[in-house]
Amino acid sequence: MKKVRCPKCNSYTFFDETRYQPGQRLVFVCSECKKQFAVRTLSGSSQTPSDFLLKEENSEQEAFPKGGWVGSVIVVENTFHYRQEIPLEMGDNVFGRFVQGTNINKPIETVDPSVDTRHCIIRVQRGKDGQLQYILRDAPSGTGTFYMNEILRDQDRIRLQDGSVITIGATTLIIKLEC
Template structure:
């Protein structure tokens, strides 16, 4: 099953893509707002990294890591690339200033929930520092809640939770020196 987002209200419409051929155009009517819109099968404006599930293959172009958002009742699995500097993480909302959005209907994720700062340490290795936004529901690392603006160094494989959503940090491969 595939899903497309209504351009007017951001509601998702789900359909069975196996019934259609690549290049075929489909017209949908959003059940929530009534907006009619069309898509072409096989053509996506969504960032390739965010829709692909092969994490290791996707990280070849991305040298600082990614977030793996675990699928739950609110959203599908997502792989979101990180960049050097502050990665402001929050719920996707049209017009939001979040630079690392999670596409979700999870109401317990704030639009600016937490931040991961990616930088290099003195040994020229990548360092990931997670801090809470502050957020309404908190940011948890290994089931421990971070205080408002508290910082925690995290590493490859760290599991953290924002709202009802669990995320795994996939660090970049260290380069041989």
């Protein structure tokens, strides 16, 4: 059995993953708050709970390519967590460690104590040329945000590229811009 976390109330719903194919889109109704939400299974990856991506139903992000995705962030597996892929959306994507009652929109499922509950922000915006821009800044965090092994100063705004590597605490993030 695998579990998925409700994006509204954070309670877990369990399901039998062996009944589904990788890459399939599953719709759940939260047993606690009755919210309906969709989950997409990743193809070709190891079967861990974190391989199931949450994506809310009926969100306004649907207007954007790939069902609201304008790229994603790969959280590289380490001793604190499994590999995760977190979709990027327009506006501020606030990353940090998931805790109960979190109010950030891109929580990472990890027990890495050096990742703050609000650590760094990737802002996705459209430039004058019509191209999407991905801008990284520190939240600010206690342990700092590193871009290609260089720590960001408070005023730093880093333009990210496909494959950019960000380090927060002991956790590595890789940017995937595929749109």
